[in-house]
Amino acid sequence: xxxxxxxxxxxxxxxxxxxxxxxxxxxxxxxxxxxxxxxxxxxxxxxxxxxxxxxxxxxxxxxxxxxxxxxxxxxxxxxxxxxxxxxxxxxxxxxxxxxxxxxxxxxxxxxxxxxxxxxxxxxxxxxxxxxxxxxxxxxxxxxxxxxxxxxxxxxxxxxxxxxxxxxxxxxxxxxxxxxxxxxxxxxxxxxxxxxxxxxxxxxxxxxxxxxxxxxxxxxxxxxxxxxxxxxxxxxxxxxxxxxxxxxxxxxxxxxxxxxxxxxxxxxxxxxxxxxxxxxxxxxxxxxxxxxxxxxxxxxxxxxxxxxxxxxxxxxxxxxxxxxxxxxxxxxxxxxxxxxxxxxxxxxxxxxxxxxxxxxxxxxxxxxxxxxxxxxxxxxxxxxxxxxxxxxxxxxxxxxxxxxxxxxxxxxxxxxxxxxxxxxxxxxxxxxxxxxxxxxxxxxxxxxxxxxxxxxxxxxxxxxxxxxxxxxxxxxxxxxxxxxxxxxxxxxxxxxxxxxxxxxxxxxxxxxxxxxxxxxxxxxxxxxxxxxxxxxxxxxxxxxxxxxxxxxxxxxxxxxxxxxxxxxxxxxxxxxxxxxxxxxxxxxxxxxxxxxx
Numbered sequence: 001x002x003x004x005x006x007x008x009x010x011x012x013x014x015x016x017x018x019x020x021x022x023x024x025x026x027x028x029x030x031x032x033x034x035x036x037x038x039x040x041x042x043x044x045x046x047x048x049x050x051x052x053x054x055x056x057x058x059x060x061x062x063x064x065x066x067x068x069x070x071x072x073x074x075x076x077x078x079x080x081x082x083x084x085x086x087x088x089x090x091x092x093x094x095x096x097x098x099x100x101x102x103x104x105x106x107x108x109x110x111x112x113x114x115x116x117x118x119x120x121x122x123x124x125x126x127x128x129x130x131x132x133x134x135x136x137x138x139x140x141x142x143x144x145x146x147x148x149x150x151x152x153x154x155x156x157x158x159x160x161x162x163x164x165x166x167x168x169x170x171x172x173x174x175x176x177x178x179x180x181x182x183x184x185x186x187x188x189x190x191x192x193x194x195x196x197x198x199x200x201x202x203x204x205x206x207x208x209x210x211x212x213x214x215x216x217x218x219x220x221x222x223x224x225x226x227x228x229x230x231x232x233x234x235x236x237x238x239x240x241x242x243x244x245x246x247x248x249x250x251x252x253x254x255x256x257x258x259x260x261x262x263x264x265x266x267x268x269x270x271x272x273x274x275x276x277x278x279x280x281x282x283x284x285x286x287x288x289x290x291x292x293x294x295x296x297x298x299x300x301x302x303x304x305x306x307x308x309x310x311x312x313x314x315x316x317x318x319x320x321x322x323x324x325x326x327x328x329x330x331x332x333x334x335x336x337x338x339x340x341x342x343x344x345x346x347x348x349x350x351x352x353x354x355x356x357x358x359x360x361x362x363x364x365x366x367x368x369x370x371x372x373x374x375x376x377x378x379x380x381x382x383x384x385x386x387x388x389x390x391x392x393x394x395x396x397x398x399x400x401x402x403x404x405x406x407x408x409x410x411x412x413x414x415x416x417x418x419x420x421x422x423x424x425x426x427x428x429x430x431x432x433x434x435x436x437x438x439x440x441x442x443x444x445x446x447x448x449x450x451x452x453x454x455x456x457x458x459x460x461x462x463x464x465x466x467x468x469x470x471x472x473x474x475x476x477x478x479x480x481x482x483x484x485x486x487x488x489x490x491x492x493x494x495x496x497x498x499x500x501x502x503x504x505x506x507x508x509x510x511x512x513x514x515x516x517x518x519x520x521x522x523x524x525x526x527x528x529x530x531x532x533x534x535x536x537x538x539x540x541x542x543x544x545x546x547x548x549x550x551x552x553x554x555x556x557x558x559x560x561x562x563x564x565x566x567x568x569x570x571x572x573x574x575x576x577x578x579x580x581x582x583x584x585x586x587x588x589x590x591x592x593x594x595x596x
Contacts, residue, residue, distance in 0.1 A: 026452040027473055029284035029329035031131065032275075032320045033084070035150055036313045037077060038295025038340030041446055043310045045345060050307060050363050056318035057334065062456040063447035065464065067338045070099040070108050074442040077295065078161040080337035080461055081153025085288075086124040087465030087476045095149065095167065096157040097536065098122040113479050121539040123157035123547050125484035127465060129174075130474035131286035133484070133530065137177040137278045138285065141270045143237045143309075144292035145183030147171065150337065154288050157534045165196050169516040170532055172202045175209070178277050178287075180270040182233035184215065217265040220273045225280055232264045239293055240266060241308040242375045267291060268316045275323050284329070289316060297372070298340030301423050301435040304369040304397075306343065317448075324451050331471060333455060334448040335464065342441040347427065347434030357432060365431045368398025377419040384418075386410075393422065399430050488531040489547040491540075495557070501546040503535050511556050513548050520552050527555070527566040 048055055069079035069089055076092030083089050088111060091099040099108075101116045110119065128138050140151045147156075147164040156170035168186035171179065187202040188194025196202070206213050212228040214220070220230065238246070243261050250258025265273075271289050278285035291313030297305035317334055324330035345362065346354055376396045380388055386406045393399050401409075405425050412421035420438070427433050447464075449455055453471025455464055469476040477483035492499050492506045492513065499508040505515035512521035515535040520527045531549040539545035555561045 026329075028331035028452045028471060030136075030279070030324075030327065031127070031284075031286045031331045031468065031472060032289065032324070032333070033127075033154075033287070033468075034289045034291070034313070034317055034320060034332070034334045035081070035084070036291040036294045036310060036334070036336050037144075037150055038298045038338060038440070039291070039310060039313075039336040039445070040298065040306075040339045040341065040343045042343040042345055043294070043306055044446065046303075046307055046343075046362070047311050047314060049359055050366065051311070055314045056321060057314055057446075057448050060321065060332070060334070060448045060450045061446065062449045062454070064444040064458050065335050065447050066444055066458070066460045067336075067442065068105070068461075070105060071103045072442075073105070074440050075338050075461075076161075076440065077149035077337055078153060081150040082124065083461040084335070084337070084464050085126040085128065085154040087127075087462055087469055088124055088478075089462045090124075093149075093161040094121075094159055095152045095161050096124055096126055096155075097159055098124055100538070111478055117541070119478070121159060121536045122545075123489045123534045123536060125476065125488045126154050127468055127472065127474065128154040128176075128286050128288065129488060129531065130469065130472065130476075130484050131284075132175070133487070134472070134474070135283040136285050137281035137283075138174075139176060139178030139274045139278050139287045140171075140181070140289075141178075141267070141274050141287070142181040142290040142292045143240075143267050144181065144290065145186065145236050146179055146181035146231065147183050147186050148236070148290075148292060150290045150292065151181065151288060157532065157536075159536060159538055165198070166516060168202060169200070170534075172205055173517040173519070173532060175518065177227045177281075177285075178274045179229045179231070180265075180274060181292075182231060182235055182237040184231035185234045187231070216263045217269065220265055220269065223273065223277065225277060228277065230265075230270070233260065236292070237264050239297070239305055239309060239372045239374070240312040241305060241369075242371050245371050245375070267312050268319055271316045272319055275319065279323070279327075289320070291316065294336075295340045298343065299438055300373060300420065301341050301343075301427060301438065302373045303343070303427065303431065303433050304366050305372040305374075306341070307366065321450060329452065331451040331454045331468070332449065333464070333468060335461075336445040337461070339441045339443060339445055341438065342436040342443075344434040344436070345432060347432055349428060350432045354432075362432060365399065365426075369396070371396050373419055373423050377422070380418075389418075389422065393426070397426065399426055401425070402429075405429055486550065488549050489534065490550045490553055492546050492548050492553065495553050499546075501535065501544060503537060503544075505533050505535060506546040506548065508556065513546065513552060515546065520555065522559075522562065525566075527562065 067075045067080060069075040069092060071091045078095050079090050079092040082096055098119050098121060101120050132138050142151045147167040149161045152167045155174050156167040158166050164186050185195040189196045189199045189201060203213055206229055214230045215232055243264055246257055246261035250261055274287055278287055291309060293309045294306060297309060320332050324332045376392060379392055390401050393401055409421045409425050412424055455467040475483040478485050496508050499506050506513040510523050513533045515533050518529045518532055520529055529549050529552055533548050535546045537544045555565060
């Protein structure tokens with residue numbers, strides 16, 4: 001966390017309170033957001049049947065969530081995550097950034113008080129960033145690359161989710177307290193085996209900033225406090241089913257697979273350690289946890305993968321709920337960002353006899369499935385014979401394919417590839433499971449919540465962020481001078497038209513603001529800011545704009561503030577005069593345009 005002074009934390013928290021907020025319910029000290037990416041309601045039903053007992057989620061079912069984004073009824077994970085994280089809808093593939101204007105839905109309405117010239121491609125402050133400014137510890141946990149869309153939505157600001165090297169840089173300079181997941185390749189330059197083209201070694205930056213950096217599950221046991229990054233895979237982590245299988249049977253496979261399975265903790269293990277560390281902060285914490293691969297299983301229509309990663313996610317929810325019940329001051333919010341694949345319990349094969357569907361008929365085909373379809377397919381030789389396919393499916397899934405099954409697989413292979421052909425034939429002919437797509441679908445998804453201020457009822461995805469922000473006493477207004485957005489993201493050229501901005505940041509004489517970092521440079525000296533420098537190349541009608549904390553503007557306008565800020569503590573009102581002037585200009589501009 002950036003500023004640990006108790007005085008600063010108190011004053012900062014007060015500064016973030018909604019200006020119009022009356023007396024409210026108890027404010028949560030801690031917030032835990034859990035997102036089972038791409039999870040369907042059907043897998044919840046299936047999980048309950050498979051386990052033969054209630055799920056952890058069952059006791060906190062509270063509502064439903066609309067999942068649409070600005071440019072489609074069917075959302076993507078970047079836009080959905082941004083809605084949850086910022087309280088504003090956006091376009092896919094934007095991360096923590098306002099939407100584009102050219103392809104919006106016919107029913108989309110701009111937020112009050114802004115126009116497209118000002119709003120389009122503008123970075124949006126997140127709940128996690130607000131929690132940091134309130135003095136709370138922060139963390140993210142995922143089984144994907146940690147730079148993937150959902151964790152990125154809370155921690156980064158880019159116009160395309162595929163810019164994972166840039167996203168990782170944002171995350172490193174966000175000064176998060178705990179980061180657990182995959183994706184270590186995005187920390188390192190290509191010369192060191194990573195994927196970065198800019199030559200930066202972000203792992204060294206983490207070390208220089210005092211982080212413990214770990215890469216093995218065993219290392220978790222020795223960490224009980226302090227700030228830590230744990231990236232346990234170069235790319236994404238293993239599906240939970242494959243991880244468990246290889247831990248038990250890895251001696252039969254390539255040694256590197258066995259070692260990788262041993263190196264990776266489960267989602268619940270990472271979350272338990274994150275709670276252990278973050279809960280030591282006396283001001284509270286904000287933790288985002290994603291069950292990332294529920295979504296990937298849905299894209300593949302792989303039921304056992306979908307189910308097992310969901311059940312691991314439900315175990316993780318159980319940990320969070322246990323903590324919240326003991327603590328009494330913790331908000332827990334759980335919701336999928338969308339449905340992927342649209343799993344149904346019932347397919348064409350069951351159309352004529354669905355009223356005779358026993359529990360055994362539902363779960364027995366799954367009980368013999370030891371691995372995901374991806375793992376199974378990897379065990380096939382190149383150009384496998386029908387016998388190879390039959391034997392491999394029998395070995396790993398205990399499904400015995402007929403000659404007709406194999407013929408259908410060959411027919412489907414030319415359309416969808418061998419792996420998906422096997423999945424389709426097994427689903428259609430040996431289970432009752434149906435799927436409608438390999439993409440996302442647009443229906444509402446469940447909401448589960450618990451604790452002070454938690455959202456309930458039928459809620460839009462962006463309203464989830466707004467409700468949580470209000471409960472946390474965060475002002476998510478785009479234009480209010482005391483709001484997070486005006487505190488963290490000011491267009492540097494509004495105050496210094498002569499500043500030179502590009503994808504490296506902004507330069508003004510001796511001053512340099514480095515894109516993707518929290519660094520203000522003055523000659524050879526550097527100062528750590530309270531937020532990120534974000535260059536948005538498509539903002540300003542495509543000319544590009546660089547957005548910086550209001551704090552940086554005031555330091556550059558009043559250099560005497562350098563010593564005050566970069567010394568022992570941060571001035572609590574730094575940047576407020578800048579935010580007031582921005583607000584006045586906005587009011588004048590919108591009044592002239594007849595918007596107010």
